[in-house]
Structure formats: C-alpha cells, structure tokens
Amino acid sequence: MTSNEILKQWVKEVSELTRPDNIHWCTGSAEENKQLIDGMLETGDFIELNQDKNPNCYLHRSDPSDVARVEHLTFICTSEEEDAGPNNLWMDPVEAKAKMRDLYAGCMQGRTLYVIPYCMGPIDSPLSRCGVEITDSPYVVVNMRIMTRMGSGALARIEHEGHFIKGLHSVGELDPERRFIMHFPEDLMIQSFGSGYGGNALLGKKCHALRIASYQARTEGWLAEHMLIVGIENPQGETHYIAGAFPSACGKTNLAMLIPPAEYEGWKVWTVGDDICWMQPGEDGRLWAVNPEAGFFGVAPGTGKSTNPNALASIETDAIFTNVGVTAENQPWWEGKDDGIPVTDWHGNPYDPDVGPAAHPNSRFTVSMKRCPSYSDKAEAQRGVPISAIVFGGRRERLVPLLMKSKSWEHGVLLGASMASETTAANIGAVGVVRRDPMAMKPFCGYNFADYWAHWLSFTDRASNLPPVFHVNWFRKDEDGKFMWPGFGENMRVLEWVINNIKGNVESRDTAIGGMPYLDDINTSGLDTDKQTLEALLEVDAEAWLAETEQIREYLQSYGERLPDQMLVELDKVAEALKETS
Numbered sequence: 001m002t003s004n005e006i007l008k009q010w011v012k013e014v015s016e017l018t019r020p021d022n023i024h025w026c027t028g029s030a031e032e033n034k035q036l037i038d039g040m041l042e043t044g045d046f047i048e049l050n051q052d053k054n055p056n057c058y059l060h061r062s063d064p065s066d067v068a069r070v071e072h073l074t075f076i077c078t079s080e081e082e083d084a085g086p087n088n089l090w091m092d093p094v095e096a097k098a099k100m101r102d103l104y105a106g107c108m109q110g111r112t113l114y115v116i117p118y119c120m121g122p123i124d125s126p127l128s129r130c131g132v133e134i135t136d137s138p139y140v141v142v143n144m145r146i147m148t149r150m151g152s153g154a155l156a157r158i159e160h161e162g163h164f165i166k167g168l169h170s171v172g173e174l175d176p177e178r179r180f181i182m183h184f185p186e187d188l189m190i191q192s193f194g195s196g197y198g199g200n201a202l203l204g205k206k207c208h209a210l211r212i213a214s215y216q217a218r219t220e221g222w223l224a225e226h227m228l229i230v231g232i233e234n235p236q237g238e239t240h241y242i243a244g245a246f247p248s249a250c251g252k253t254n255l256a257m258l259i260p261p262a263e264y265e266g267w268k269v270w271t272v273g274d275d276i277c278w279m280q281p282g283e284d285g286r287l288w289a290v291n292p293e294a295g296f297f298g299v300a301p302g303t304g305k306s307t308n309p310n311a312l313a314s315i316e317t318d319a320i321f322t323n324v325g326v327t328a329e330n331q332p333w334w335e336g337k338d339d340g341i342p343v344t345d346w347h348g349n350p351y352d353p354d355v356g357p358a359a360h361p362n363s364r365f366t367v368s369m370k371r372c373p374s375y376s377d378k379a380e381a382q383r384g385v386p387i388s389a390i391v392f393g394g395r396r397e398r399l400v401p402l403l404m405k406s407k408s409w410e411h412g413v414l415l416g417a418s419m420a421s422e423t424t425a426a427n428i429g430a431v432g433v434v435r436r437d438p439m440a441m442k443p444f445c446g447y448n449f450a451d452y453w454a455h456w457l458s459f460t461d462r463a464s465n466l467p468p469v470f471h472v473n474w475f476r477k478d479e480d481g482k483f484m485w486p487g488f489g490e491n492m493r494v495l496e497w498v499i500n501n502i503k504g505n506v507e508s509r510d511t512a513i514g515g516m517p518y519l520d521d522i523n524t525s526g527l528d529t530d531k532q533t534l535e536a537l538l539e540v541d542a543e544a545w546l547a548e549t550e551q552i553r554e555y556l557q558s559y560g561e562r563l564p565d566q567m568l569v570e571l572d573k574v575a576e577a578l579k580e581t582s
C-alpha cells in the first residue's frame with residue numbers, strides 16, 4: 001500500500017470499477033518477478049526457452065490480432081480538438097472517459113489487479129518523472145520491470161513528490177473492436193483497453209514518456225523525443241553524445257549500439273538509449289539528455305551478427321521474446337538471425353516458409369540496458385549527457401542524400417518537420433507507404449504539431465549553445481532495389497564526419513537543401529562501396545527537390561493558422577535557392 005492518498009483513492013476507485021479478485025502492489029523484487037513468471041508458465045502466457053543456452057529467457061505469443069501499435073485506435077483527448085491537431089485522432093474527453101468506463105466495468109473479474117509504480121529516468125535525477133500503471137496483465141508487469149525503474153524505489157519517490165501520471169490498462173478480451181489507447185494530457189492520465197502489446201500496454205513507454213511527456217515538456221520548456229542517444233568515443237578518449245530520431249523500425253536500436261568497422265581502432269560506442277530521449281537546456285546553454293527507459297523493447301527480425309552483435313549479446317540471457325519463432329533446440333529464432341533453423345513459427349505452428357515468416361515482422365525482445373556490452377555508465381547520470389548533435393533520418397528509397405547539415409537551428413527544425421519515411425510493421429496497417437513523420441513523432445506527439453514546431457523553434461531563446469542538426473538516410477536504393485549504403489556498423493563513417501564537422505575539422509559544401517560533405521572527407525578506407533555510388537548518395541537533384549519542397553509546403557500548410565511563419569520562411573529560402581540552381 002501507500003501513504004499517498006491520491007494513489008490510494010485511485011486504486012480504490014479503479015478496483016470498484018474493474019472488480020478484480022486480488023490487488024497486488026508491485027515491489028519489483030526478484031521473488032515477485034519469479035512468482036509472476038511461474039504463474040505465466042502455468043497459464044501458457046510464457047513458454048520456457050532453452051534454459052541451458054538462454055537462461056531466464058521466455059517466449060510470449062500475443063494474440064495474432066494484437067502484434068503492434070494501433071494508431072487508428074490511439075486518441076489524444078484534449079478539451080479543444082485544435083490542441084490535439086491534425087496529427088492526432090481526437091475524442092472529446094467526456095465521451096472518451098464514458099466509453100472507457102463502460103469497457104472497464106467488471107473487466108478484471110477473475111484476474112489480479114497489479115499496481116506498478118515506476119520512474120522514467122534515473123531514480124535520483126531531477127529530469128525523471130514517475131507514474132503508476134494499473135494493469136491486469138502479468139506480462140506487462142514483468143516487461144515494465146525491465147523497461148522502467150519499477151517498484152519500491154519509484155513508490156518512495158512518488159510519496160516524496162506527491163504526484164504521478166495515472167495509467168490504467170486492461171487487456172480486456174483482446175478484441176480489436178473493443179480496443180482503445182486514450183490520452184488525457186490535461187489530466188496527466190492514460191487509459192488503454194483491449195491490447196497487451198508493446199507501446200499499447202507498457203504505458204511508461206510511448207503513452208507516458210512521449211505523448212504525455214511531450215505535452216508536459218512544452219509547458220515546462222523541455223523536449224520529449226523519439227530518439228536514441230549514443231556516445232562516440234574517439235581514440236583520444238573524448239566522447240560526443242548524439243541524439244537521433246528515426247521512425248519506428250528504422251534503425252535507432254541499431255545505431256545506438258553500433259560496432260565501428262575494423263578501420264576504427266581505438267574508437268568506442270556507448271549506448272545511452274535506443275528509443276526515447278528527454279532533453280533540456282543546462283546552465284551551460286547546451287541540451288542535456290536522459291533516457292527515461294531502463295531497457296530495450298527492440299525489433300527482433302534483422303538482428304544478427306553482421307547487423308547488431310551488441311543486441312545479440314544482450315539477449316543471450318534474461319530476455320523476454322514476443323512473437324518470435326523457435327528452433328529444434330528451443331531457442332528463439334527470427335529472420336536475419338544467422339544461426340539456427342526454425343521449426344515453430346510465431347503462432348506456435350510448424351514453420352513453413354510458404355505460409356509466412358517464422359517471426360512476426362514486429363516481433364520484439366525485452367531486455368535490461370545493463371546487459372548490453374556497449375551500455376554507458378552515463379545512462380544513470382543524474383544530469384544526463386550533453387548533446388553534441390541531433391540527427392534526423394527517415395527510410396527513403398530515393399532523393400534524400402546519405403547526409404546533410406542544417407544551415408541553422410530553424411532550418412534544422414524544418415529538416416525534422418519535413419521528415420518522411422516508408423511505413424513499417426511497428427504499426428498495424430500498410431507497410432512501405434511514404435508518409436510524413438516529423439521528428440519521427442507522428443504517432444507520439446501528444447499535441448498539435450504546429451505548436452510542437454513552435455516549441456522547437458523557441459529553443460533559440462532557451463539555450464545559447466544548441467547542437468547542430470543533421471539529416472541522414474541509410475535506406476537509398478538503386479534501380480535494382482538494392483540498398484546503396486551498407487549501413488549498420490558502416491554508419492560510423494557518417495557519424496565520424498558529423499563529429500569532425502562539429503569540431504571544425506571538416507567543412508560542408510553549401511547547397512540549396514543544406515550543407516553536404518565533400519566525399520574526400522568521409523573515411524572510405526576498407527569500405528566496399530564504389531565511388532560512383534557514393535557520389536550518387538551525396539547528389540542533390542534540384543528539380544526533384546523542388547517537387548519535394550512543394551509537397552512539404554502542402555503538408556505544413558495543412559496545419560493552418562497555427563503553423564509558425566518561420567517554417568514557411570525557412571522553406572521559401574530552400575525553394576528559392578533550388579530555383580536558382582535548377
């Protein structure tokens with residue numbers, strides 16, 4: 001129980017509404033975790049994997065209709081529709097609360113209600129924020145224990161601070177027709193029903209640390225972003241921290257733990273975070289960042305020895321696998337895992353490649369950050385890490401170059417706002433369709449994007465030493481549909497240029513769309529990509545960019561009067577310069 005009256009009262013109200021058989025206050029202890037796992041092994045919610053080869057690893061198969069986030073069922077419920085903006089689905093908060101009340105009525109009968117106090121960010125950091133998730137899913141509890149600082153320590157902080165974000169979650173009947181993810185930013189409250197999967201159910205993650213936190217960040221003068229945080233240490237022992245926004249399943253986890261190519265002797269890469277970054281100006285005028293999470297909920301497919309060996313090493317033990325296949329040795333398997341042969345697919349059926357992949361394309365692993373060989377001890381730093389550069393990047397087959405640099409902070413905001421990407425399996429819906437995904441926040445910004453860009457622009461008044469902004473694209477393809485850039489560890493070559501540029505060691509070449517690197521300044525020693533391809537990766541097709549600029553204009557203007565003028569001023573500058581060169 002707790003000494004916090006608001007929490008006590010809320011748990012009482014929720015239990016009267018949902019009528020659980022039991023109430024359990026989570027402490028986060030190892031014994032509690034073991035009991036939950038044993039219980040799930042009994043009900044079949046967890047399947048034991050090979051405990052000799054993968055100690056403490058378990059498989060969870062979610063309902064086949066419940067395998068990703070559901071943007072079409074995710075709502076921002078502000079009193080004014082305009083405040084949610086065209087980027088969000090909106091529902092009137094009174095209507096939404098009534099709808100959810102009906103769904104929650106009696107929904108926990110025969111189940112246990114778990115109260116999960118959690119802290120997003122290092123437990124003793126002033127940048128961290130607490131919440132309490134109430135759920136009827138033991139799977140959620142064991143995932144939240146990995147993904148957040150969960151249990152007694154968080155409860156102590158809540159009792160000390162006196163406030164917390166309220167998140168109510170029930171798996172309901174897992175009926176897609178009775179599934180909603182509701183956010184009430186004005187009440188600092190989340191209500192989720194009908195899904196047990198990832199961002200829909202682990203409410204500390206997207207619901208709290210992005211949608212609600214972005215809303216709070218705006219009023220309080222900081223940023224809550226869908227970004228990885230990585231530290232790059234050079235052979236001289238100097239570390240630069242880079243924050244990078246890439247849409248879901250577009251390479252954040254990979255970049256956060258990349259292993260540099262063999263040529264980079266003496267360089268080290270440190271992982272601070274792979275999905276979410278909270279940043280605020282420090283006294284030195286720089287942006288300081290913490291990762292609010294404590295674990296990775298990473299995409300399994302494509303994780304292999306050649307792509308992400310650090311992730312592979314992280315998940316050898318103490319990991320939860322959701323919707324992957326299984327080998328004859330009872331080890332987890334997914335497409336892109338170089339060794340092992342699957343015998344069972346993610347449904348639990350005998351694997352048949354003609355029927356479908358062994359692992360669902362959005363299958364995931366959950367594991368503590370501390371298991372990662374490149375885990376940074378600065379991930380626990382109270383004040384966070386100082387950010388030297390911000391990198392934006394979408395998944396674009398054409399047009400967008402490997403690397404460019406913004407001309408100013410304002411132009412950097414435009415670069416972020418203009419981001420587009422081919423959709424992935426991280427959301428239920430069509431895959432591979434290009435859509436605008438500003439700052440990789442389309443599914444996660446808890447308020448009107450027009451106000452969000454104004455907030456980003458306001459940082460010129462808030463911080464005197466803002467990081468430069470870059471834009472990258474690992475996903476350009478040639479005529480044959482093959483990736484032109486090798487990506488993964490080789491992305492280090494781009495990050496090295498970024499760091500060299502920040503330090504003033506290499507210049508960029510001014511073009512209409514931004515600063516481009518000179519090819520000679522990119523370290524290509526040992527790189528297996530021909531010069532022609534590299535040149536193509538850095539080309540600026542003025543005519544095609546003019547067409548893109550017009551699409552960006554149309555998109556920005558769809559935000560109407562609330563769009564900050566500065567955005568169109570920046571866009572006009574680009575368009576004018578393009579007209580001069582084409």
Ligand code: GTP
Binds near residue numbers: 249297298307
């Ligand atoms: P969320 O957890 O959904 O927010 O995603 P994420 O951005 O962390 O995604 P992740 O790093 O797991 O990206 C997975 C996908 O990106 C896989 O399909 C990878 O193969 C692909 N990917 C990552 N880095 C690269 C790269 O440098 N080049 C190419 N071609 N693909 C990449």
Ligand code: SPV
Binds near residue numbers: 069198247248426
């Ligand atoms: C994403 O989709 O961006 C994720 C996975 O990081 S989930 O937590 O399910 O949102």
Ligand code: MN
Binds near residue numbers: 226247248249275
């Ligand atoms: Mn994400």
